[in-house]
Amino acid sequence: MILISTVSCSKVNEDRIPLATVRIEISKAQQAKRDWWVTAPAEHVEFIKPSYPIGFSYTISSYTGYGGVMLVYGYDDVRYAFDLTCPVEREASVKIYIDANYDACCRRCGSTFDVFWGSGAPKTGEAADRQYALRKYYVSYVAGNGSYMIVNY
Numbered sequence: 001m002i003l004i005s006t007v008s009c010s011k012v013n014e015d016r017i018p019l020a021t022v023r024i025e026i027s028k029a030q031q032a033k034r035d036w037w038v039t040a041p042a043e044h045v046e047f048i049k050p051s052y053p054i055g056f057s058y059t060i061s062s063y064t065g066y067g068g069v070m071l072v073y074g075y076d077d078v079r080y081a082f083d084l085t086c087p088v089e090r091e092a093s094v095k096i097y098i099d100a101n102y103d104a105c106c107r108r109c110g111s112t113f114d115v116f117w118g119s120g121a122p123k124t125g126e127a128a129d130r131q132y133a134l135r136k137y138y139v140s141y142v143a144g145n146g147s148y149m150i151v152n153y
Contacts (some may be wrong), residue, residue: 016087017135028146038073067092087132095135
């Protein structure tokens with residue numbers, strides 16, 4: 001019984017943010033624009049339909065999740081994507097941001113999260129106390145046309 005409760009307490013909850021459709025295609029041409037793409041560790045871009053990043057061409061089939069999507073270039077040279085909504089606050093308007101220490105932070109509750117190692121795991125604050133992680137999305141390369149897709153399967 002003690003073993004079961006120990007294991008269940010260490011599980012991180014990634015399902016606090018309501019499910020919402022995510023479909024962002026970043027074409028090869030769009031990847032050339034620095035404000036729309038990440039090419040080096042610790043870079044990040046936020047996608048919030050219909051107008052952010054400024055000038056990004058969303059299509060009718062584009063969706064940016066519950067509170068928007070943050071695309072990051074990880075320290076391991078892999079791209080990761082997360083919903084911008086803080087899992088403690090659970091309000092689409094309460095978004096995370098990258099602070100000077102390269103942590104994803106919530107301005108309202110003060111929680112911090114790992115994004116540049118790709119986990120979205122809580123590091124400090126109420127999110128760490130309750131084990132609330134960021135909702136993670138998939139980033140995949142489309143070999144046929146050189147684009148990248150951010151989706152939730």
